[in-house]
Structure formats: structure tokens, C-alpha cells
Amino acid sequence: MTDTWLDSLRKVLPARFRGDRVTIPVVRLNGVIGQVSPIRPGLSLAGLSATLKRAFAIKKAPLVAVVINSPGGSPVQSNLIFKRIRALADEKNKDVLVFVEDVAASGGYLIALAGDEIIVDESSIVGSIGVVSAGFGFVGLIEKLGIERRVHTAGENKAMLDPFQPERPDDIQHLKSLQRDVHDMFIDLVRARRGTRLGDEPTLFTGAFWSGRRAVEIGLADRIGDLHGVLRARFGDKVDLLPIQPRRGFFSRFGMSPASRAGAGADLVEAGLAAIEERSLWSRFGL
Template identity: 60%
Template sequence: MANWLHSLLPGVFKAEPVVPVIRMSGTIGRVSRFRPGLTLASVAGPLKKAFDNKKAEAVAIIIDSPGGSPVQSHMIYKRIRALAEEKQKRVFIFVEDVCASGGYMIACAGDEIIVDPASIVGSIGVVSAGFGFVDAIHKLGIERRVYTSGESKVILDPFQPEKPEDIRRLKVIQEEVHELFIDLVKKRRGSVLADDPEIFSGLFWSGKTAVSLGLADRLGDMRHVLREKYGDKVRLKLIGAEKSFFGMRPGRVGAGLAAAAGEGFLDTLEERSLRQRFGG
């Protein structure tokens, strides 16, 4: 329809621009019975619904995550890119408090990454952490009994002394995953990344510095940016997974309230510990 004719139509006949909005918040890959983390399974439905919106030229994704599973992060990243290319829609990523590690991997699926000046961005690396209880079980008089049919089935067992060969094997895996992460960032951000080796060292920065390093494109907030792109009448449509009591989907509310409270408390502690690494 010609622009001059479109301008003569009453407002009721003019289609307002629509941008579906998806929120991805929390630890990636951490799943309990009562508090699912961010996984491909948990976001696949909302992503499909958002990208299937024929009236939308773009999809906005809000990210607030300290990271987690590199596998789930990569799968979510790939699904976003596949849908964006299939449906020919731009993807805007809006970072809230933290977009680190796996959270940043997902953010790289965006055509544009927008951050708050005080957002925490980066931590491009791989970490594996745990505890050793070797001396503790001896002091308590506990005897460890493990029976395996493979000599490496108890690799890095926290109740046995560390072995140099086990650590070397873990480091090889970490390096491979780190290289995948680096290649992904360079593929998506290579043209704007600063020439700074610390970008891939695992360090993290404020949103303001992330923009100067090329890890993000600009400072801003979702409403202002999308109005700037699509006009003041743009309509933001929040797309989310249907949830009910304790964050479960309908039909799964039932027994185990005490277990729910206990698991929810532990999950909160775990996510809190991850966020505290970034000052959250």
C-alpha cells in the first residue's frame, strides 16, 4: 500500500508494530523438580511463539544470567539463530544485571546487544569447581567404598586424593569448550571486538566498558531502543512459559511442598553464589 494512502486510513486500520519479548533469567542448565533453570526445553516454546508472530519484524530477548551449562547455552544460542534466519527477523538482546559466561554465549545470538552502564558482561571462559573431603572422612573415621568396572569411573572423586593425570584430562576438555566459546564470539562479534587478549581470559566488565571492547553494541533500555527503531506506537508483547505454583507447569502441583521449599532454598543459594562472583 502506498505511503500516502496508508496515511489517510483511520488509526484503527493501521497495524501497530509488534515486538515479542522473551525473558531469560537464572542459572543455565540447573534443573530441579520445583525450579527449572534455563534450558533449551524451557525456552523452546516461547522462542517458537515469538518468532512465529508474522506481524513482528524483530524479537527482543532480555538476559539476566550468571551462566551455567555450556551445552544448554550453546543449544539455546543455536535455536535463536536458526529461528532468526528461518523467519527473517532481527534479534535484539537486552542485558539487565548480569550477562556472563553462558549468558553471554546466548547473548551472541543477537544482531544487537544493548546493555545498562552498570550491567556485568563477559566472563568468556570455562570453570569447574568442587570440594575435596579426603582428610575430613579420615578424621571422622569414614571408610570410602567404591566398586567400578572401569579404572577411570571415579575420576576427580572428592573423597580421594587428586591425581595429576585426572586434572590434565579435565583441562583438555575445558580448553576445547573454551575454544568453541571463543570461536563463537569471534564469529558473531569479530568485526567490532577490540584487539585485547583479556577479552577471552574469563574477566568481566561493566556494560559501559563492554561497549568500548565490542562485547556489546550500545547502552540503553528496551523501551527507548525499540521506540527509536519502530516508533512510539510499538507494542511490546511479553512471551513466557505458562507456570503455576512453585514455577511448575499446570498439572504438576501436588505433594512435596517441604521438598519444594528445601530444593528451592538450595537452588537459590547456588544461583546466589554464581551471581556473587560478579558483585551481584
């Protein structure tokens, strides 16, 4: 009688309170990394810090699952998110399993390196270990419109790479030097995290990207699989996935960051260009 009563009680309790169940917190990282525009915030440490902390705070969880679907973005925010995940994993003594959905490229792959294991779909797009800087030039346009550009600076390089002025060779050289520094950091991180799992692929650090199956072959990922299948194979049918989602304010539900609410209509041109640039990041991978 007692066992029957206890079994009935377990069925109505939330999964995390049932002693016979394994709860796995799941954090989903979807989208471009960094602030896309004032009214289109992307993935950032500030936006994810509390979510990650809640995921790793679940004491009985043997690991944390991170699901990534990102074409990249800000290298700084990518690195900060990576470091935060690793710091929490070490502090709470938990493994991290990373699951790649459509794409983990560039900064998206950098974050994926936080996983003790990287699991991909056969058709996932993985890699793009490089650095890119893209923008628009409006010199010809403002000339056609008869607009005169006036810039006054204290410091000869203060207006470096101004899109309304012709590019200067010295500016481009300086930008490429910065990109090399970031690229070197990215390469060092890949080698440190993947170690002897990396294969002999000559184009590994050229910015090329591969299918999930090929990524496993060259050591950028560990195996083919999916979130539900892998966790059930590891823990059996008594595994419960617990999505850990950001707590969003009223305006955030409509895609507006706190900084943008006061002047949502002031930067429409910038927002439009940012949307085009965001779209271009996804379209590079056929998405």
C-alpha cells in the same frame, strides 16, 4: 463518521490487531543456565523451545527482543539456546535484538551472541569468556565423622573427580583438557559473531568481565540503551511490547520440575549445595 468509528474500534482491540501498531515479542531469560538441582530448574532449551517458537511465530513482528540476565551455567545448554534462537531468526527472517540487564556473563554472554545487536546498560556486567568447573571436597569431613567411603567400579576412571575421594593429578589434567575444548569453541563463536567489531583487548578471552560501557568500547556489545527506549526510538510511540512467557504447569509455579515431584524431599543436601553454587555464580559479579 466512518473514520471516527474505526478509531474507536482500534482503541478497544488488542494491540496485535491494530494495523497502526508495531508489536515486538519479548522473551526474558533470567537465571542460571542448566539444571541447578532436581527441584530448581534453570534455563534450558527444553524449557525455552516452545516460548522461543511462539515469539518468532508472530508474523507481523519485525524483530524479536531477548532480554538476558544470567551469570552463566551449562555451556551445552547455552550453546543449544544460542543455536535455537539463530535457527528461528534465519527461518522466520527476523532480526534479534538482545538487551542485557544486570549481567550477561559466561554462558549468558554466549546466548547474547545470538543477537544481531547487543544493547547494554552502562552498569551491566558483560563477558567472562571462559570455562569454570566448581564443586566441593568432603574427604576431610567424612574422615572426621568416621565414615568409610566404598566405591566399586568397572573402569579405572569411572569415579573420576569423586568429591568424597582425594583429587588425582590425572583427573585434573583430563578436566582441564575438556575445559580447553569448550573454551576454544566459545572463543571461535565470539569471533564469528562479533567479527571486526572486536577491539584490541588483550584480556578478552581470559574470563575477565567488564561494565557495559567498557564492553561497547572493546566490541563485546554494540551500544548503551534499554528495551523501551531503543524500541521507541526505532518504531515511535506506536510500539507495543508483548511478553512471551513459558506456559507453566501447577507444580512448576512452585519451582518444582516434573522429575522432582515424586521425591521432592530425597535430595535436600544436593539441593542445598546447588543453591550455594548458584548463589556463588551471582556473587562473582557483585549481585
